[in-house]
Amino acid sequence: MSDPTPGLNTEQLGAYFALMEVSSLLQYAVDEHLRADGDLSYVQFQILARLVDAPEGRLRMTDLADGVVYSRSGLTYQAGLLDKRGLITRSPSPDDERSVMVTVTDAGRELVARVLPGHVDSVRRLLFEPMTAGDLAALGAILGRVRDHMRATPPRSARPRAGRGRTG
Amino acid sequence: MSDPTPGLNTEQLGAYFALMEVSSLLQYAVDEHLRADGDLSYVQFQILARLVDAPEGRLRMTDLADGVVYSRSGLTYQAGLLDKRGLITRSPSPDDERSVMVTVTDAGRELVARVLPGHVDSVRRLLFEPMTAGDLAALGAILGRVRDHMRATPPRSARPRAGRGRTG
DNA sequence: TATTGTTATACTCTATAACTATA
DNA sequence: TATAGTTATAGAGTATAACAATA
Numbered sequence: 001m002s003d004p005t006p007g008l009n010t011e012q013l014g015a016y017f018a019l020m021e022v023s024s025l026l027q028y029a030v031d032e033h034l035r036a037d038g039d040l041s042y043v044q045f046q047i048l049a050r051l052v053d054a055p056e057g058r059l060r061m062t063d064l065a066d067g068v069v070y071s072r073s074g075l076t077y078q079a080g081l082l083d084k085r086g087l088i089t090r091s092p093s094p095d096d097e098r099s100v101m102v103t104v105t106d107a108g109r110e111l112v113a114r115v116l117p118g119h120v121d122s123v124r125r126l127l128f129e130p131m132t133a134g135d136l137a138a139l140g141a142i143l144g145r146v147r148d149h150m151r152a153t154p155p156r157s158a159r160p161r162a163g164r165g166r167t168g
Numbered sequence: 169m170s171d172p173t174p175g176l177n178t179e180q181l182g183a184y185f186a187l188m189e190v191s192s193l194l195q196y197a198v199d200e201h202l203r204a205d206g207d208l209s210y211v212q213f214q215i216l217a218r219l220v221d222a223p224e225g226r227l228r229m230t231d232l233a234d235g236v237v238y239s240r241s242g243l244t245y246q247a248g249l250l251d252k253r254g255l256i257t258r259s260p261s262p263d264d265e266r267s268v269m270v271t272v273t274d275a276g277r278e279l280v281a282r283v284l285p286g287h288v289d290s291v292r293r294l295l296f297e298p299m300t301a302g303d304l305a306a307l308g309a310i311l312g313r314v315r316d317h318m319r320a321t322p323p324r325s326a327r328p329r330a331g332r333g334r335t336g
Numbered sequence: 337t338a339t340t341g342t343t344a345t346a347c348t349c350t351a352t353a354a355c356t357a358t359a
Numbered sequence: 360t361a362t363a364g365t366t367a368t369a370g371a372g373t374a375t376a377a378c379a380a381t382a
Contacts, residue, residue, distance in 0.1 A: 007288040008296075011308055016291055018311035023191030025318045041348085061364065074350055076365060098358045098363040120175040123184055128176075130317035135310045140179055142303045143186035149298035150193045209371085229341065242373055244342055266340040266381045 022127075029122050038115040043068060044078055045119070048087060048112050051104040058103040060093060087111060190295075197290050206283040211236060212246055213287070216255060216280050219272040226271040228261060255279060 034040045046068050051057055065075045082088045087108035093099035202208045214236050219225055233243045250256045255276035261267035
């Protein structure tokens with residue numbers, strides 16, 4: 001990786017490392033906040049945030065698993081934790097008896113509301129503070145394109161969609 | 169997060185989400201490869217790569233812990249695994265009897281060499297394929313600046329440097 | 337006293353596989 | 360048969376605290 005980089009030039013290598021370090025530091029900082037402010041992991045926050053954003057505050061387990069990179073059992077585990085804390089409820093779906101509807105409770109909404117300002121504040125301080133308006137536009141455009149590309153690129157060996165990896 | 173976003177506008181939110189998703193997908197893909205090609209986790213690869221890059225292929229434990237986001241005990245654990253596999257050796261430092269010098273073995277170097285092409289290839293396919301030369305330059309510049317900013321920004325409550333988090 | 341590193345330990349998270357039930 | 364979800368279980372990883380040795 002010093003010089004004889006087989007395949008990536010210096011500029012690419014720098015961008016790659018910067019990306020990984022930035023996201024890792026950001027992830028770390030955000031996670032720390034969520035834990036301190038609301039005793040939530042990043043994953044748990046994502047689940048709650050998705051529910052808060054969903055119509056009527058509810059989604060099926062499958063829909064949740066589809067967004068959060070996760071195995072089904074992992075989601076069940078996390079949902080169990082959130083359920084135990086009274087932040088969500090789970091009930092059988094009327095449409096499809098196999099499905100489980102997950103619903104945010106008021107307590108869940110309150111927690112998200114309580115935690116969001118600090119979360120957003122970290123992101124602004126760490127990520128956006130050193131950026132110009134032009135940087136923001138460029139970054140958003142580039143990363144948006146990359147994300148679409150990644151979503152469209154099969155993980156080398158095609159895999160079933162739901163649960164982006166290692167589905168049991 | 170739907171509309172009444174307290175503090176981040178739509179553009180910022182989009183860039184933030186894109187960044188997190190891109191890095192998460194990339195991390196995931198790269199990790200999968202390292203495991204398949206060399207039975208290495210990303211962290212283990214980072215440790216080996218740093219050693220390969222170091223003069224004479226060796227670093228003190230502290231220097232390693234300083235680069236890889238880690239607690240000391242976590243590094244000891246990982247070093248133990250790499251040691252057991254014959255990829256590194258550990259020996260007391262002649263200078264400072266407290267320190268431990270970690271050295272990559274030939275087997276360690278070979279493994280890194282074997283794994284690197286696939287690693288680099290994933291990164292190119294996923295991250296750089298959809299980017300123009302201009303994109304690359306812009307991304308590198310912006311993220312480089314952000315990284316420097318993050319490194320300089322104390323984690324809200326100042327902390328000792330080594331072991332970027334929760335040092336005992 | 338501060339620093340370096342290890343150990344013991346407990347805990348969180350994730351994945352796998354087997355299972356139930358509905359479709 | 361395929362899909363939705365749970366459970367049991369095992370394994371990887373990480374943090375904390377106590378510790379030993381050296382500075």
